[in-house]
Amino acid sequence: MTVKRRITADEHLLDLRHREEWKQKAAWRVMKIQAEFVEGFDTLEEADLDDAVAVYGSARTEVDSEEYKLGVELGRRLGEAGYNVITGGGPGAMEAANRGAAEAGVKSIGLGIELPFEQGINPYVDIQLDFHYFFVRKVMFLKYSCGFCALPGGYGTMDELFESLTLVQTQKVGRFPIALIGTEYWGGLVDWLRGRMAADGKINREDVDLLLVTDDLDEAIAHMKPQR
Known part of the structure; x- marks a missing residue:
């Protein structure tokens, strides 16, 4: 059976094929974007997340x-360390981290995104927000998180x-610790950043040190400690 592909809000906004439609509905779409920011801020402020x-x-x-087992353990141990957990709310690694957070009894937040094909929010989320725009969703991740752990992932x-x-790097935000979990998975990327990008002067060598690459969950969680 062929699954019909939906046109998403991001596509309406960004794809040149929809330019005329955008001109006709520009004011309405700007209000929709504004409403998405307001709903996100209101919901997550009311959630009183503290450190997430x-x-x-x-x-x-x-x-x-x-x-997946690693993701569950990470979510659970973050919860046991006093952190709430925010993911994209989907399946796979996101579900695993939400599951671990739920097992630890902390807030398990899922920030879903509209995609051309259904993905859905996983059952371990207790605070759910659904976004039409990737850029709005990314603002919520950064505003309400004190750090970021990356399990193996794609684009x-x-x-x-x-x-x-x-x-x-550009100092648009203060201290925001980033841990890449899985040296075998992430090691090649970091080697390239150091051996090509930094070696060619495209970034400073210390910019690579903005990333912690580890297999040790205790080290990753300790790295998340907020700076007061």
Whole structure:
């Protein structure tokens, strides 16, 4: 059976094929974007999250995999350390981290995103927000998290990783610790950043040190400690 592809709000906003439609409905769409920010801020302020850590990772992580088990353990141990957990609310690694947070009894937040094909919010989320726009969602991650842990992931994880890195490097945000969990998975990327990007002078060598790469969950969680 063929699944019909939906046109998302991001596509209406960004795709040149919808330019004329945008011109006709520009004011309405700007209000929609504003409303999405307001709902996000209101919901997450009322949630009184205190310290929360964002956990990113692949929606394709299989439930019976070691990566999924690692995500559950990470979410649980973050909760036991006093952190609430924020994910993208989807399946795979996101579900695993939300599941661990739920087991630890802390707030388990899912910030979902509209996609052309259904993904849905996982059952371990107790505070749910659904966004039409990726950029609004990313603001919520950064505003309400004190740090970021990345499990193995794909393009979405890389997008969130480098968005955070850019804001830290350019000092648009203060201390925002980032831990990449899985040296085998992330090691090649960090080697390339150091051996190519930094070696060619495209970034400073100390910029690579903005990333902690580890297999030790205790080290990753200790790295999240907020700076008061």
